[in-house]
Amino acid sequence: MENIKSWTAEDEAIIATNTDATECKRCAVELGYWKDDYISYFVRHVDRKAPEINRGYYARVRAMEIFIHQFLERCGTKCQIINLGCGFDTLYWRLKDTTQAVGNFIELDFPAVTSKKCHIIKRNKQLLQKIANEDGEVMIREGDLHSDGYHLLGCDLRCLAEVRRKLAAAGAGPHAPALVLAECVLVYLRPDAADALLRHLAAAFPRCALLVYEQCNLGDKFGEVMVRNLSARGCVVAGARLAGSPAAQAERLAALGFDAARAWDMEAVWRSFPEEDRARVEALEMLDERELLLQLNSHYALCVATRGDIFADMDLNA
Ligand SMILES: C[S@@+](CC[C@H](N)C(=O)[O-])C[C@H]1O[C@@H](n2cnc3c(N)ncnc32)[C@H](O)[C@@H]1O
Numbered sequence: 001m002e003n004i005k006s007w008t009a010e011d012e013a014i015i016a017t018n019t020d021a022t023e024c025k026r027c028a029v030e031l032g033y034w035k036d037d038y039i040s041y042f043v044r045h046v047d048r049k050a051p052e053i054n055r056g057y058y059a060r061v062r063a064m065e066i067f068i069h070q071f072l073e074r075c076g077t078k079c080q081i082i083n084l085g086c087g088f089d090t091l092y093w094r095l096k097d098t099t100q101a102v103g104n105f106i107e108l109d110f111p112a113v114t115s116k117k118c119h120i121i122k123r124n125k126q127l128l129q130k131i132a133n134e135d136g137e138v139m140i141r142e143g144d145l146h147s148d149g150y151h152l153l154g155c156d157l158r159c160l161a162e163v164r165r166k167l168a169a170a171g172a173g174p175h176a177p178a179l180v181l182a183e184c185v186l187v188y189l190r191p192d193a194a195d196a197l198l199r200h201l202a203a204a205f206p207r208c209a210l211l212v213y214e215q216c217n218l219g220d221k222f223g224e225v226m227v228r229n230l231s232a233r234g235c236v237v238a239g240a241r242l243a244g245s246p247a248a249q250a251e252r253l254a255a256l257g258f259d260a261a262r263a264w265d266m267e268a269v270w271r272s273f274p275e276e277d278r279a280r281v282e283a284l285e286m287l288d289e290r291e292l293l294l295q296l297n298s299h300y301a302l303c304v305a306t307r308g309d310i311f312a313d314m315d316l317n318a
Contacts, residue, residue, distance in 0.1 A: 007110070007112065009234055010234055010235065010236055011110065012234070013233055013234030013235045014110075014188045014235055015110055015112050015113055016233075017087075017184070017188070017235065018087035018088060018109070018113055019043070021087055021088075021184065022039065022042050022043045022087060022088040023043050023046040023047075023049075024046075024049055024053055024054075024057050025039055025057055025061065026039045026040060026042075026043050026046045027046045027047070027048060027049045027053075027054060028049070028054040028057045028058055028061075030046070031048075031054060031284055031285065032284055033054055033055075033057070033058040033281060033284060034058060034061055034062065036090055036094060037093075037094075037097070037126075038090040038093040038094065038126070038127065039088075039090050041120055041124045041126070041127055042088035042090070042117070042120055043088070050288065051285040051286065051287050051288060052287060052288070052289060052292050052293040052296060054284075054285065055281065055285075055287070055293055056266070056293070056296050056297070056300070058281055059266050059269055059270045059273075059297070060183070060184075060213055060266070060300070060302075062273065062277075063213070063266070063269045063302045064181065064183060064211060064213060064302075066316075067209070067211050067302075067304055067314060068081075068091070068095075068179065068181075068211075069100070070314050070318055071177075071179045071209050071311065071314065072100050072102070072179075074177075074310050074311055074314070075177040075207070075310060075311075077099075077100055077101060077102050077103060078103050078176055079102055079103055079104075079176050079177040079178065079179065080102065080103060080104040080105070080106065080172055080176050080177070080178045080179070081102050081104075081105050081106065081178070081179045081180075081181065082106045082108070082167070082172060082178060082179070082180045082181070082201075083105070083106065083107045083108065083181045083183075084108055084157060084180065084181060084182045084185050084186075084197075085108070085109055085157060085182065085183070085184070085185030085186075085188070086107035086108060086109050086113075086114075086117075086152075086181075087109060087113060087117075088113075088116075088117055088120075089107070089183070091105075091181075092105045092107070092130075092131075092150060093127060093130055096130045101149075102149075103149060103176065104149055104151070104170070104171055104172065104176070105149060105150050105151070106151045106153065106167065106170045106172055107150075107151065107152045107153065108153050108154075108155050108157065108163070108166065109154070109155075110154065110155075110156065111143060111154030111155070112154075113154075114143075114144070114145075114152050114153060114154040115143060115154060117152060118140070118143075118145045118152055121138075121145070121152075122138075131145075131147045131150045132147060133147060133148050141169075144166070144169070146169075146170070151169075151170035151171075153166040153169070153170060157185070157189060157193070157197055158189055158190070158193040158197075160196055160197060160200055163197065163200070164200070167204075172204075173204075174204060174205060174206055174207075176207075177205075177207040177208060177209075177308070177310070177311075178201075178205040178207070178208040178209075179208065179209050179210075179211070180201050180205070180208060180209070180210040180211070181211050182210065182211065182212045182213070182214070183211070183213045184213055184214055185214075186198075186212060186214055186238070187214045187215055187237045187238055187242060188235060188237060188238075189238065190238060191238050191240070191241040194238065194241070195256055198210065198253065198256045198257075198305075199256045199257050202256055202257030202258050202305075202307060203257055205307065206307060206308060207307060207308035207310060207311070208306070208307050208308065208311070209304060209305070209306045209307075209311045209314060210253070210258065210303075210304070210305040210306070211302065211303070211304055212249075212253065212302070212303040212304075212305070213300065213301070213302050213303075214242065214249075214300070214301065214303075215237075215242045215299055215300055215301075216242055216244065216245060216246050216249055216263075216265060216299060216300065216301040217242075217243070217244070217245060217265070217298060217299050218239050218242045218243050218299065219243035219244070222295050222299060223239075223242075223243070223299055226299060227239040245265075246263035246264055246265050246301035246302075246303065247263060249263050249301060249303050250262050250263040250303050250305070253303055253305040254305060256305075257307070258305035258306060258307050259306060259307050259308070259312065260305070260306055260312060261303060261304065261305035261306070262303070262304055262315065262316075263301050263302065263303035263304070264301060264302055264316055265297060265298050265299075265300065265301050266296070266297040266298070266300040266301065266302065267294065267297035267298050268316070269297075269302055269316065270297060272316045272317055
């Protein structure tokens with residue numbers, strides 16, 4: 001029997017951050033920042049966002065993709081991807097359209113989010129046909145969607161026993177290399193819960209890479225405003241844990257059981273993109289406030305932590 005949980009107002013506010021992320025991604029896709037044939041199934045209408053927001057999302061999505069491809073280049077597609085706090089992320093379908101569809105793709109989020117995602121998948125043939133088996137079927141068990149190579153699981157990441165149980169039910173294990181994604185998720189967990197989760201994952205997967213995209217440098221004035229804005233919306237975030245620089249965050253990750261970790265703020269990430277790529281993106285929209293983009297970029301970081309020699313050379317410019 002599943003536990004019947006009641007969600008707090010804080011949980012509801014956290015769940016709503018998925019709508020924001022999906023709307024921002026759809027807006028940027030519509031403006032031509034990157035291609036995503038699937039995002040429009042998950043959110044219908046969006047208002048236009050500020051150019052700085054669109055540019056920020058571009059760097060976030062592209063940076064994640066760069067490292068996802070580095071991971072797949074090193075270990076091939078007989079691997080597992082575990083997407084923590086997946087929201088309405090479309091990565092599974094985007095990879096499915098390339099030669100890089102992976103062996104086992106596992107997505108975890110609150111049941112309120114996964115049940116909506118499941119509903120949208122079942123309603124849209126273009127999404128469903130990339131998941132279903134040859135008979136066009138998917139299995140729904142205890143509210144979770146299971147198919148050959150794709151699992152969408154409702155669970156609270158703060159509850160380690162539940163995470164372990166769900167991952168086991170989805171066939172995750174140490175037999176294959178694992179890529180763990182945490183895109184704007186861990187910030188919503190209390191530091192001890194985030195640490196316990198990552199420590200468990202590092203121990204469970206001897207060959208793995210973890211990508212964490214989240215805030216950094218929150219100790220300064222701009223960072224304090226970011227924390228205040230989030231808490232005004234009802235999200236109590238792990239502000240103190242994210243007060244440090246990207247390097248401090250990498251150190252923290254390494255101490256949780258990874259062999260190595262590196263991190264960059266998003267300004268460094270943006271500058272690492274090829275010049276023609278930056279020029280294309282810069283031509284899409286005029287920036288109203290260049291200073292605001294710089295501030296935003298220096299308050300978000302991408303961290304990469306790895307276990308296993310095969311992933312030791314994953315780097316921004318590898
Ligand atoms: C800002 S959204 C990001 C969604 C997706 N990773 C992306 O970048 O598009 C944060 C997601 O983390 C999920 N989340 C936060 N805390 C969680 C928890 N304790 N258990 C499960 N999911 C959680 C939220 O429900 C939400 O879908």
